Amino acid sequence: VLDPDLVAFVQGGVAVGVATADAERRPAFTRAWGPEVSADGRTLRLCVDAPSGSATRANLEENGAVAVGFNPPTIARGLQIKGVASSVREAAPEELERAERHFVAFSIEGERVGVSESLLRRAVAPRDFASVTLSIVEVFDQTPGASAGQRV
Amino acid sequence: VSELSVPLEDIARCFQGVIPSWIATCSADGTPNVTVLSIVHYVDEERVALSRQFLNKTSANLDANPLAQVVVVDPQTFDQFLLDLRFLRTETEGATFDAVKANLDAVASQTGMEDVFRLRGVDIHRVVGCTPIREMVGTPPTRRDDQRTMRALDEYVRRLAGCVDYAEATRVGLGALEDLFGFGHCILLVADERGDRLFAVASNGYGESAAGAEAPIGVGVIGIAAERRRVICMPHLARSRGMRAAIDGGLRQRDATLTANEIPLPGLPAAQSVAAVPLVVRNVLTGVLYLEGERMGAFGEGDERLLGILGGHLASALRAFEDDHRESPSPPSGVPDTAGFPASRARIEVVYYQSDDSVFVCGEYVIKGVPGRILWKLLREHDASARTDFSNRELRLDEQLGLPAGNDNLEARLLVLRKRLAAAECGVALERVGRGRLLLRLSRPLSLSEVQTSGPMRAAHLPADVGQ
Numbered sequence: 001v002l003d004p005d006l007v008a009f010v011q012g013g014v015a016v017g018v019a020t021a022d023a024e025r026r027p028a029f030t031r032a033w034g035p036e037v038s039a040d041g042r043t044l045r046l047c048v049d050a051p052s053g054s055a056t057r058a059n060l061e062e063n064g065a066v067a068v069g070f071n072p073p074t075i076a077r078g079l080q081i082k083g084v085a086s087s088v089r090e091a092a093p094e095e096l097e098r099a100e101r102h103f104v105a106f107s108i109e110g111e112r113v114g115v116s117e118s119l120l121r122r123a124v125a126p127r128d129f130a131s132v133t134l135s136i137v138e139v140f141d142q143t144p145g146a147s148a149g150q151r152v
Numbered sequence: 153v154s155e156l157s158v159p160l161e162d163i164a165r166c167f168q169g170v171i172p173s174w175i176a177t178c179s180a181d182g183t184p185n186v187t188v189l190s191i192v193h194y195v196d197e198e199r200v201a202l203s204r205q206f207l208n209k210t211s212a213n214l215d216a217n218p219l220a221q222v223v224v225v226d227p228q229t230f231d232q233f234l235l236d237l238r239f240l241r242t243e244t245e246g247a248t249f250d251a252v253k254a255n256l257d258a259v260a261s262q263t264g265m266e267d268v269f270r271l272r273g274v275d276i277h278r279v280v281g282c283t284p285i286r287e288m289v290g291t292p293p294t295r296r297d298d299q300r301t302m303r304a305l306d307e308y309v310r311r312l313a314g315c316v317d318y319a320e321a322t323r324v325g326l327g328a329l330e331d332l333f334g335f336g337h338c339i340l341l342v343a344d345e346r347g348d349r350l351f352a353v354a355s356n357g358y359g360e361s362a363a364g365a366e367a368p369i370g371v372g373v374i375g376i377a378a379e380r381r382r383v384i385c386m387p388h389l390a391r392s393r394g395m396r397a398a399i400d401g402g403l404r405q406r407d408a409t410l411t412a413n414e415i416p417l418p419g420l421p422a423a424q425s426v427a428a429v430p431l432v433v434r435n436v437l438t439g440v441l442y443l444e445g446e447r448m449g450a451f452g453e454g455d456e457r458l459l460g461i462l463g464g465h466l467a468s469a470l471r472a473f474e475d476d477h478r479e480s481p482s483p484p485s486g487v488p489d490t491a492g493f494p495a496s497r498a499r500i501e502v503v504y505y506q507s508d509d510s511v512f513v514c515g516e517y518v519i520k521g522v523p524g525r526i527l528w529k530l531l532r533e534h535d536a537s538a539r540t541d542f543s544n545r546e547l548r549l550d551e552q553l554g555l556p557a558g559n560d561n562l563e564a565r566l567l568v569l570r571k572r573l574a575a576a577e578c579g580v581a582l583e584r585v586g587r588g589r590l591l592l593r594l595s596r597p598l599s600l601s602e603v604q605t606s607g608p609m610r611a612a613h614l615p616a617d618v619g620q
Contacts, residue, residue, distance in 0.1 A: 015172075015188075017174035017176075017186045017188065017223075018186065019174075019176030019177070019178075019184035019185060019186035019221075020176075020184050021176075021178035021182055021183075021184045023182075025178045025179075025180075025182055025217050025219060026178070026219050026221075027176035027177050027178045027184055027185075027219060027220060027221045028176060028221055029174055029175075029176040029186065029221045029222070029223050029234065063182065065182060065183055065184055066184065067176075067183070067184040067185050067186045068186065069174065069186040069187055069188060071172065071188045073172070075172050075188050075190060078187065078188060080185070080186060080187060082183065082184075082185075115227070115228070115229070115230045119229065119230060119289060120230050122286070122289060123229060123230035123231055123232065123286055123289055124230055124232065124286075140209070142187055142188075144205070148207075148208060149207075149208035149209050
């Protein structure tokens with residue numbers, strides 16, 4: 001269960017990375033946008049850049065095991081949520097809007113290193129979302145330091 | 153030759169560590185894991201290295217299952233590439249480990265995080281796939297880029313070859329770094345003979361002069377580059393600092409503790425990336441070339457070799473001037489007679505402190521250490537005999553100055569002294585008036601006083617027969 005501080009961090013415009021794996025234990029990475037934690041703090045819904053035919057989409061549909069990482073650009077703090085996807089479907093319009101708001105916040109970092117939003121949109125912005133809902137099984141603090149990787 | 157669909161050499165900017173990378177791994181029981189990396193290091197055309205620091209779950213996964221996927225990002229185009237990796241081994245020594253450790257130690261030292269950044273090893277991975285996530289925006293470097301760099305290097309060498317003295321070589325060298333390579337903010341530091349510090353002799357791109365500022369060896373980006381003799385690049389200062397927001401970068405931090413007779417190293421307030429290049433000649437550390445940039449990723453993978461060449465050539469040119477002990481045949485004619493000042497003019501009050509050889513002129517600190525001793529000798533000689541013409545040779549032969557035989561850095565010391573006197577506008581100036589010849593110029597008569605020490609430096613100031 002995520003407490004309000006962690007929910008605020010997760011939903012605060014940080015970079016989101018998703019890992020899945022196939023039956024051969026081959027990992028696959030992709031980005032995700034617009035994370036939203038349920039009111040009871042037990043489930044996470046987000047738009048995953050996982051078009052049909054992609055390894056991530058296949059993994060989500062085959063075994064559902066998923067890890068989601070959250071990091072600000074400074075990577076001074078980090079959090080990882082592991083869980084099982086309970087739903088994988090096409091994103092609804094309000095989820096796309098939420099993802100777009102998240103992308104705009106993220107693009108500010110791109111502009112800080114001299115990359116225009118239009119360039120960033122072409123290079124990074126997701127096009128083929130899958131809306132993924134996962135039950136949160138484990139949460140890890142991944143802030144650099146001695147306690148990196150410990151369960152929250 | 154690499155068989156990757158996108159050769160790693162074509163995406164060198166991705167390995168500068170400007171944009172963090174993600175790494176996905178999978179445990180033995182099929183549970184995926186994802187975490188972020190500050191940098192993926194390029195090793196060669198088919199291998200990369202990842203530092204083993206905080207990655208507890210990632211490391212455990214790789215030991216059980218060697219497959220990993222990493223995303224790297226080009227900071228100029230934001231092109232993203234997925235690297236499919238196969239973990240080979242963890243190295244705890246060797247060239248790759250040393251290079252990664254030197255950079256990490258520099259970041260840690262600069263940010264006061266020595267206790268956090270402990271490198272346990274570097275994981276060497278074979279890259280079995282490199283795929284752009286989207287259609288690429290950027291274009292890989294071309295032969296034309298290489299030719300442009302070669303032309304700039306040719307011009308750099310030509311300009312340095314045309315220099316006739318040490319001071320000119322520092323000025324022309326640093327200027328060429330800006331004109332030809334766009335490195336517009338740099339400081340040249342020379343290694344002190346004692347081996348524990350460096351002192352700045354020249355700078356370019358800062359409002360104030362760096363001459364005389366010191367940096368300890370073994371501390372901070374400059375000090376670690378000197379100690380390890382490795383080019384250090386910090387492409388993302390903000391992130392390094394953000395790791396511990398309460399602690400500012402070491403350069404500015406040190407300023408706060410400066411005493412009255414220390415000179416601060418200048419620094420760009422908006423520096424986003426820095427690099428430090430050790431200068432080595434005949435297997436001896438002779439100095440460090442320090443560079444700052446206002447853009448993230450101004451220095452990084454791909455620049456290290458270029459910086460090494462630029463620094464190495466400058467170091468060799470400067471060493472050649474230090475080793476050239478020839479002198480102009482005779483003092484130049486027309487030396488002004490500075491003894492005939494009107495008695496009514498206020499004197500230049502000079503105070504010399506034996507304890508650290510510091511010299512204050514009219515109450516203002518000018519210099520200390522070896523150049524302080526040199527200045528004091530020149531002023532005393534002038535006071536006694538109205539001499540204004542001096543030679544490098546007599547400075548080298550003066551045992552009381554204590555210049556080490558063979559590697560005295562005399563040209564560097566004199567350049568710092570001349571610059572400090574010029575900046576102080578104190579009525580005392582020292583000019584180079586020919587090869588190995590110096591002219592002391594005074595605007596007013598001198599008034600010298602010496603503050604003796606009873607401390608550990610006392611013996612050095614006693615006549616030889618008393619001090620034994």
